[in-house]
Amino acid sequence: MSKTKKKKLVAHDLDGCMCDWDGAMKRDLTAMLLPGEASLPPILDPNVPEYRDRCEIIKGRPGWWLNLVPLASGFKLYELVKEIGFKSQVLTKGPRRFPMAWAEKVQWCAAHMPGVGVNIVMNKELFNADVLIDDFPPYNMKWLDRHPNGLVIMPDRPWNQWWNHQRAFRYRDGVEEPADFQLVKAVLEAKFNE
Numbered sequence: 001m002s003k004t005k006k007k008k009l010v011a012h013d014l015d016g017c018m019c020d021w022d023g024a025m026k027r028d029l030t031a032m033l034l035p036g037e038a039s040l041p042p043i044l045d046p047n048v049p050e051y052r053d054r055c056e057i058i059k060g061r062p063g064w065w066l067n068l069v070p071l072a073s074g075f076k077l078y079e080l081v082k083e084i085g086f087k088s089q090v091l092t093k094g095p096r097r098f099p100m101a102w103a104e105k106v107q108w109c110a111a112h113m114p115g116v117g118v119n120i121v122m123n124k125e126l127f128n129a130d131v132l133i134d135d136f137p138p139y140n141m142k143w144l145d146r147h148p149n150g151l152v153i154m155p156d157r158p159w160n161q162w163w164n165h166q167r168a169f170r171y172r173d174g175v176e177e178p179a180d181f182q183l184v185k186a187v188l189e190a191k192f193n194e
């Protein structure tokens with residue numbers, strides 16, 4: 001009797017992976033700087049008290065989530081996993097206080113990743129996949145704990161420099177780092193063929 005091979009699945013984070021949340025937030029916060037505030041810190045934590053209220057206003061603007069700009073590096077990985085044979089699903093956190101963002105995330109995916117399944121969740125670690133692509137270490141840590149055979153691909157970002165893990169592979173996009181792409185490709189192929 002032949003065994004049917006289970007489809008292998010990749011979960012793609014949106015903000016910071018497929019779309020430029022940080023760039024949009026910095027652009028809009030810069031427009032709201034107060035007299036005496038020279039510029040934003042290079043690594044923006046939207047939860048620090050100085051910026052939290054303004055970040056909340058920005059996140060509640062109609063169309064803000066829908067108009068986030070796609071990131072080439074995310075789409076390069078999206079194409080790569082498809083080419084290898086993985087199935088893709090979007091796995092993104094739904095902000096509790098902004099239900100409109102949930103709707104706009106669905107619309108964003110329809111516009112930029114037509115046909116892909118969209119999973120908007122509060123706890124990413126509860127989602128089963130073979131590979132998680134995510135830029136945020138706390139989500140990666142929790143997901144890896146729950147998925148002892150899982151693999152993480154982490155797009156290289158200023159806010160995730162502090163974290164590494166045996167089963168997490170950093171992806172520096174851009175032509176200057178083709179070695180990262182080759183490594184990521186090799187680990188994904190090995191995972192697919194397991």
Ligand SMILES: [Mg+2]
Nearest residue numbers: 013015016135
């Ligand atoms: Mg993210």
